[in-house]
Amino acid sequence: MRGCSFTYSSIASSRLEEKRAGRSLLCRKGQSGVSVVSNLRFIVDNNVGKLAKWLRMMGYNTLFFNGGDDADMIGTALAEGRVILTRDTRIVKRRAVTSGQLKVILIASDEPERQMHQVINALDLDCQFQPFTICLECNQPLEGREREQVKDLIPPYVFQTQSQFVQCPSCHRIYWRGTHWQAMTKKLKEV
Numbered sequence: 001m002r003g004c005s006f007t008y009s010s011i012a013s014s015r016l017e018e019k020r021a022g023r024s025l026l027c028r029k030g031q032s033g034v035s036v037v038s039n040l041r042f043i044v045d046n047n048v049g050k051l052a053k054w055l056r057m058m059g060y061n062t063l064f065f066n067g068g069d070d071a072d073m074i075g076t077a078l079a080e081g082r083v084i085l086t087r088d089t090r091i092v093k094r095r096a097v098t099s100g101q102l103k104v105i106l107i108a109s110d111e112p113e114r115q116m117h118q119v120i121n122a123l124d125l126d127c128q129f130q131p132f133t134i135c136l137e138c139n140q141p142l143e144g145r146e147r148e149q150v151k152d153l154i155p156p157y158v159f160q161t162q163s164q165f166v167q168c169p170s171c172h173r174i175y176w177r178g179t180h181w182q183a184m185t186k187k188l189k190e191v
């Protein structure tokens with residue numbers, strides 16, 4: 001069983017339930033400046049693969065497209081209403097894109113932090129992200145766990161120092177507050 005040095009930030013229970021219901025919610029600033037809920041979902045091409053973890057970190061349902069036929073990625077994006085993130089200029093010439101059926105962000109930089117910056121700007125995302133609602137590895141909604149439930153699955157010092165945990169029902173990774181998470185959220189805030 002692998003544990004991860006990540007945190008579970010405090011999430012209102014109703015919010016968490018909405019997440020569990022499969023909706024990836026995120027606050028966006030509307031024109032009035034009032035936060036409105038967005039249910040953006042993404043599919044990340046393998047040429048910008050690092051974006052998948054960052055977006056999941058922010059609480060977005062994000063699929064990773066591991067190569068293969070472009071048509072498959074486009075088909076999935078259309079069927080599931082996902083925004084495509086890619087560096088492949090051929091994708092933006094596809095009819096589904098030129099006709100406006102499908103939104104694609106053509107990523108300019110090969111540097112992950114600049115890539116995130118571009119995505120946040122392009123979609124006007126408010127950085128009120130929801131860490132630890134989605135597994136960084138397999139995109140499954142995370143579930144809350146009591147400290148005692150994970151006692152045997154985590155290092156003793158983590159059991160002693162942490163009180164909040166979440167677990168992925170698919171890969172069984174456990175997440176808690178840790179230095180890696182702090183570094184990631186700091187970077188996101190900077191972006």
Ligand SMILES: [Zn+2]
Pocket residue numbers: 135136137138139140168169170171172173
């Ligand atoms: Zn997982």
